[in-house]
Amino acid sequence: MSDPRELLLAKRAEVEGELADLERPPSDQGSISFGKRVGEGTSMAVDRLSQVVVHEQLQHTLEDVDRALAKLDEGSYGACDVCGRPIPQGRLEALPWAVLCVEHAAAR
Ligand SMILES: [Zn+2]
Secondary structure (H helix, E strand, O other): OOOOOHHHHHHHHHHHHHHHHHHHOOOOOHHHOOOOOOOOOHHHHHHHHHHHHHHHHHHHHHHHHHHHHHHHHHOOOOOOOOOOOOOHHHHHOOOOOOOOOHHHHOOO
């Protein structure tokens, strides 16, 4: 298995890049023309809303990645932050930044 720290640092860079993209104002903002068909504004608002949701999910992932990196330093990586039981290997391979067991991740 690869070094989890490398996986976490790579994920951190990826998430930060996606957050930066979301936070950047749309480049075509100045060229929005009037006279678009009715309903366009609504779908733009929905896009904006889904961006907010994605942004929140990315922030959560970033928090988990940072927490997982801290756990590597503490030597508690791979153990659930709530109950201390080992996080299954398969879960860590799918989600190297998992800091909770399946049970406690579902309860969050
Ligand atoms: Zn747990």
